[in-house]
Amino acid sequence: MTDQWVTFSRFGDAELVSLTGEIDLANAPEIGRAIVKRINQAGKVLIDLTTVSFLDSAGVRLLDALVGDLYEHGTPTRLVVGERGAARMTLQLCSFREDVLATDLDRAAADLQV
């Protein structure tokens, strides 16, 4: 069960994936499977990491793979990570692509409309 870490909803015309809590080696693969199952038909995807309290390299690996696949399929995607926090720190330390990061949901959604 991954419900405690990931929930799905719609935000405008985008599929919203909300992650929360600690994402690490122990739960990242399971979370990844849950997300892929859900978004493989989505037109646009928003991944909200603002309430993620911990993100390790396994989490980064997961996000990297997700974003890579979505871009390959031409699916517009944004990661929402807030101004500060554990998730932003990890992503920045890994030099994650800045162009897919956004600081809040509205801005991210607006990005995708362009």
Add this chain to the structure above:
Amino acid sequence: MQMPDNQGDVPDASEPYGYRDMRTTQRNAVTLTGNPTGQPMVFAHGYGCDQNMWRLVAPAFADTHRLVLFDHVGNGKSDLSAYDDDRYSTLEGYARDILEILHEHDLRDVVFVGHSVSAMIGVLAAIEEPERFAKLVLVGPSPRYINEPTEDYVGGFDRADIESLLDSLDSNYLGWSSTMAPVIMGNPDRPELGEELTNSFCRTDPDIAKKFARVTFLSDNRDDLLRLRTPALILQCSDDVIAPDCVGDYVHKHTPNSTLMRLNATGHCPNLSAPEETIDAMKAWL
């Protein structure tokens, strides 16, 4: 063969081999004659008679063979009390008797000569313990007496014929019936019925005769022929209503390693009607 725990097992001068076996010897009135060192030759009589029917044939082999003759239970001098409905409800029961005789007298490499139904009994015994049998001589064999039209098999009889035979037995055994005896004895008009009967050979208990007739004429051993591995000689008489030519052909065709010889002798009992021809045929093949 020593049977140390058998109290009746004492040397007996009247027996050529010094032993009187208490079981099969008495049960089947086994007689052992001929050449004690010769190859054993076991003669089995057919339905309706007893070991006497071999008296014209067996002596011809006395010099060369150890001759074993016996009566099926219920016939001749056999022990009537040994008759068991269950055991003798199939030909296998009779075949077991033969195997027991072979065991008790430690007979091996046996030439088995079976007449009529005993031909099939011998076949069953040889299938069961092939190692004991060297050769089978089947005189007038039939694996199935009743016609099976659906299988294109001609055995020579219908079921009604067998019922008619049983009636015929009733008529002929009337005076012999043990259960009837008191009634007859109490009848002053027919005193002769109580006397010794003249047809002294081939005496048969009437009840057993009827049961044996049923087993004989209602058995179907066609499938067993194929399982026989012992070489077999089929002696087929001319004009035999009990085992017609076509039955002999059938037996020959379905028995591996078999030889068919047609005799000029007519009827069902060449061992009585044409003993010389029968002996010659047997010797030639053996």
Add this chain to the structure above:
Amino acid sequence: MTQELRLPWDEDPDDLYEHAPCGYLTTLPDGTIVRVNQTFLTWTGYTRGELVGHRRFRDLLSSGGQIYHETHYAPLLRMQDEVHELAFDVVCADGRQLPTLVNSMLGRDESGQPRAIRTMIFNATERRQYEKELLHARNIAEASERRVRVLQQIVADLAAAPTEAEVAESVVRAPEAAFGAASSSIYLVDTERDLIVAVTSTDPTTGNWDDMPRSSARAVARVAERGDLHVVASLTEAKQHFPDLVESMRRSGRNTVVLLPLTTGPTDEHGGVVTLGVLAFSFKGEHKLTDGELRVVRLLGQQAGQALDRARLYDDARRREERSKFLAETTGALDEVHRLQPRIHRLLDRLVPEVADWAEVRLQVGAVPIEEPKGTPAPDTELLMKRVAKVAASGEPIFALEGDPLDCSVLPLTARGLVLGTLALRMAPDRRDAAGERVFLSDLADRAGLALENARLYEQERQIARTLQRSLLAGDLPSGDNRFAVETFYQAAGQDLEVGGDWYDAFLITVDKLAVVVGDVVGRGIDAATTMGQLRSAVRALASNEDGPARLIEGLDRFCERVESARMATVAYAEIDLTTGEIAYCCAGHLPPLLQEPAGSPEFLMHARSAPIGSRAGNLSRTEHRRRLSAGSRMLLYTDGLIERRSRSIDKGFEILAREYARRRDAPLQGLAAGLADTLVGKDHADDVCMLCLSLGTEERIERTIGADRMQIALLRADLRTWLVAHGVGAECRDAVLLACSEAVANAIEHGYRDDPFGMIDVVATVTDDAVEVRVTDRGTWRGPLGDVSRGRGLQLIRESMDQVLFDRSDGTTVTMRRRRGEDDQ
């Protein structure tokens, strides 16, 4: 020497041969007819030309005769040269069979070879007729003997037949064996329903199998009424007296029917005779029964009647016994489960299929109506609902009667004068007679009603107790204070057990004084839960900054005077001064707290022990014990469910607890209690388990050992996070240290222990005024370059997030990481 009497005329030998009073045949040894006399030709209708040279004697015989000829006649003749008085049927020219007796002689030539057979044939028509009569007489004699044997056998069978069915089975076979009947049937009289019922037959295709009223005009009923044997000797007789028999007699080709009442009572006078059943048997063709046979038939009727009577009494007694046994067992079975739903299922399992092939319990009380059916097929819903409504309204049962379209009995389930619902049943085929089982069913419904009501109340109470307990234990425990941390654990006993009275609590008396308590109230269920709540509140109310644990327990002793149910509750209570680290505790009959200081072995706190709360006989002088605990100490309070097992002594329990606790001295606090419960108790536990683990003060240096299990990384992180917070390490630095530490541990798991799931990883963290240092050590073997793609990112993260990173691969792998504290530090 007597002189031969001279005949008045010359006897011609040829004429004598031709017209002798017997048939003569001369045949060749193979049977071919060569000479035949006129007498034989006259008898048989053949011409001489047809026989001589063309036919054999054998050919003239019936087929059975031919076989007999070949198997008997021919061999005999050969062996003894003559045969006498053999019976043959000669088939005449017109197909008629002529019974004959045959004598033959075999003639031989000089060399002894068979030459010819001379046969004399006597017309034996008369004799054979006579013999047939003899045979017939023999058959009769044998039949009589057989009848007696059959009767003896039946009497023996009947003596051993304990049930009506077995009696019927024995009797029904008698007429065929004894009298040669074609078929027979048994009818039994059912006085309760005033019916006559056919129960068994050797040929159910004959006769009329419908049940009939005892007053019916049918033959069976009439004979049962009269109680005397009746022979319907012919169809004509049947037409006159019992027209109902005519049709079935015609159909099955029967011409004689015997109707024998099976009676009991005095046989000499008719007045006292009771008919229990009728044996009907019939014959193909008209069959005259002899007086002897009729005597045997009557005897059979009496014997069977007596056996039936015996079987009925026996059946009755046995059924009564079975019913009461069933009821007792049902009550017992229901008592074994306490909850409502399982109890309903238990009840239905008992009923279907043993008693009913379909049954349903409906309960109308409670929030949600319950409807539990079992068995097939379900009856018509509409009819059932009507009957259920009627029974629920009236509280009176309705039993299925003969021909009831619904075929279901519905009984009210009542308890304490209240209709709770209904029990509906369609009886199993062998107990169709619901009306006959009224008493049994009513008794059953009464017991079921009470049992279900009790289960319902239990269920209600259990629900309330659980809710109450959950709400009490769910209360907020103090947290967020870096001077202490509290971990609690509660596991209810195995299913279907009532809620227990264990509880834990932790609260701040003042900002600097923490109170922790674990207690256990006597008993289970709602009372225990309520008392637990009251005691919990009492402890909170009594706790004060000044009094201390001993005074508080004394307060609880007084509390028992008003709340009797709290008496004999056990309590372990401790107050901790968060500024000094001093602890004061008191154990009222409770198991001793288990203390683990950072250095040293675990230690049970055995001071300040006294009797349970409100104990009348125990030591009520309450004392308290004080000691100072070093930072990093952990204290465990627990209830007996943790260590008491039926299979081991309590000393052993303490020993195991201490060992397991020590083994986890470096494990993260979070998950510690659950881990202990898992090891000591497992999932299958008969008692509630309640634990509270207090971790005190902030260690200067945190040392943790975790297994090579990725699930444990989060637990370690939680501990480390608390520790960092406690030391005032700022968020940015904290996150970076947590990230680096997690990655280092992940590396150890994924590389060092890739082949060893049981490897252990040591984590040591120290904090100084200006830096945090973490050391992660594993003893595994790292294979290959560190820089593979996935783990490479981990290493990169460690390097990026920490200021200094040092790898030491001399004994396993030790990663030492250091980061300066930031400006947001406190």
